[in-house]
Amino acid sequence: MMYEEKWGEIVSAWLFEDSKLRKKSRRTKKKIFRDLVELGFKGSYRTVCYFISEWENSHVEGKDKGFERLEHPPSDAQVDFGVMV
DSSP: OOOHHHHHHHHHHHHHHHHTSOGGGSOOHHHHHHHHHHTTOOSOHHHHHHHHHHHHHHHSTTSOOSOOOOOOOOOOOOOOOOOOO
16 A cells, blocks of 8 residues: 555656656656556546646756747837738
């Protein structure tokens, strides 16, 4: 029987191990959920997904996400309505 406090530690350990692997070699959320159920986890898949998302947000902060938010300050615009033939 698995204690509720322990499943978070187990998933954290798995995610930390997987973070060292190539992306294709990592466990999926479904695989993590199935492994937890085999260990006696009685929670839902959604609970595991929320936990994983929170873990990733708190542990992958320094990683470049591949995009940068653009800032567009308000200004004047000029439009030319020309004649098209």
